[in-house]
Amino acid sequence: MNSEAAQAEAEEVPEAEAGFTPEAGREVEAGFTPEAGPERPPLLRRRVATVALLLALVLGGAAFLLAAAELHDTPASRNRALTDTAATTEVIEDVSGALTQVFSYTPSGTDTTRQAARSLLAGKAARQYGELFGQVEKRAAEQKLTLTTHVVRAGVTRLTGRSAHLLVFLDQVAERRGKPATAAAQLSVTAELRGGRWLIVDIASR
Template sequence: MRYLRWAAPALVLLAGLALVISGQVIRSGADPADRALTDRAATGRVAEEVGAALGRAFSYSAADSESTRTAARAVFGGAAEEQYRALAEQLTGWVGEQQLTLTSRVVSTGVVHLTGDRAELLVLLDQSARRAAGPPTRTAAQLLVGARLDGGRWLITQLKSL
């Protein structure tokens, strides 16, 4: 009986606390459906798939540029597909003329937002370019990437160089 006297005020306090917290989430602009920080499996999957796709798509070789284009067609869509196509047209000439090999390796991938079938990622790439004669040139690239889950796989839909 003594516990019942304390139970009602405790429930009211807990309900009030829940309302305050949900109000702060709403005012902060945070999307309660955003799983970027709460769903490790989903963030790991999108980071792995997008990172691997970018590593393949941004690695070129004079000996085998067609396989790069084929791999890219499978992972890009929307605006990113057009951006990649324009970049690939420029690189095709350079790769052949200069016997250029470009290797891109994903150094880090962070999922910024993940809601339903959409994701936004920050991807850091380490790139190494080598001409037929000469030492490699290294550079880093930072990309803001938009992705959409399509048929059970992540499709890159937006690319923005930072």
């Protein structure tokens, strides 16, 4: 009987030590795993939240700087007509004065108008004006035609360092043998800064 009892005790030892197997060890120590531990999960969550916040701030700041750079580099931001009142006024005055002179003449004063055009127009506008003004001179002399032009309103739609685009409204009074007639005109004008003065380089009727 003693041998049978010893054998039974020997067979019971593995079952008593079953709690120390790797699988059972994880069960015993389950309270200290990251999933169930009392201290590590809140700390881990705080660290993750902090990193996420910092990342959001960095990305948000980068996006803000990029948006600011794009804002400062848009065509609108480069348009001085929106910000430079003095330059805008100068363009309007030069262009308005030029249009008044080149589109005003008397039967005996077309030479004066032609000379003014040579100093106030350039490029395409000068070529077109030169081609057409010969006919104007002939009609003015034959019909005793006087044309007087007034700029009613002018606005700069775009202004850069040396180029400007304007929308101009004109009133014109044509007097033929003492009989006046009034007409209105709307022009798109392009001007360039040359020698400290704005010269008209293109004129288009609207």
